[in-house]
Amino acid sequence: MTRIATSRRYLWSGYLLGFALGGFFDGILLHQILQWHHLLSTISPDDIRFQVAADGYFHALMYVIAAAGLWLLWASRSDPRASGRLLSGSILIGFGAWHVIDTLLSHWLLGIHRIRMDSPNPLFWDLLWLGLFGIVPLIIGWASAGPRDEDDRPPPRGQTVIRSLAALLVCGTGALALWPPRGNEFTTVLFAPGTSQGRIFEAIAAVNGELMWTDRSGELVVIRIPEEQSGLRLFGQGAILVSGAGLPPGCFNYAKI
Secondary structure, three states, rough: OOOHHHHHHHHHHHHHHHHHHHHHHHHHHHHHHHOOOOOOOOOOOOOHHHHHHHHHHHHHHHHHHHHHHHHHHHHHOOOOOOHHHHHHHHHHHHHHHHHHHHHHHHHHOOOOOOOOOOOOHHHHHHHHHHHHHHHHHHHHHHHHHHHOOOOOOOOHHHHHHHHHHHHHHHHHHHHHHHOOOOOEEEEEEEEEEOHHHHHHHHHHHHHEEEEEEEEOOOOOEEEEEOHHHHHHHHHHEEEEOOOOOOOOOEEEEHOOO
């Protein structure tokens, strides 16, 4: 019974890591780099402050799921049935499951976004993405992590390498959302609702920043900060999100203002 429970824990570590990687892949590529959609594109589509905040908290949730997967991976380190094949297969299953669930729930049931919001045929892109990044990884993962002979396991060293690569992949993918793209001289800052304009300007002055743009509420601003200054100081001045300076950074880093 203990061995079965441990093996399930090992598999679930891969499922969660793959699920989080699917979310990071979706958020970083589609929300930030390509900017084909946001998490809540069909809800207040013209409110960039709302869209940026929603995408940011989406990434924060993916961090929590990835952390849970890494913890389960560490907790099952002594599992005698652990193998690189099982881990990589379960990660692919989790990755594919994310895209299947996202398509069925977010695209078709709730309708909060589609893969390409600007396409005259959004169903084509939904089905293409579902096939490439949902169904295909699920099939490959199932074939890889499916039942085999009990002795069909790589040596312990191989297990260690796979675990390390999985941890580095998750941490590295998440880190892409933490830092602004190279050459980006601007920092996007979201202040708590109700923050006075006076305090916002005091916060900008505290980091020797230069105001470049603000939305109608005045609570979402784009500023230029000298290289020697840290955006982290803005959290102490009433900011709740700062591009590249903490969680959840989300799509701040690549947002087109």
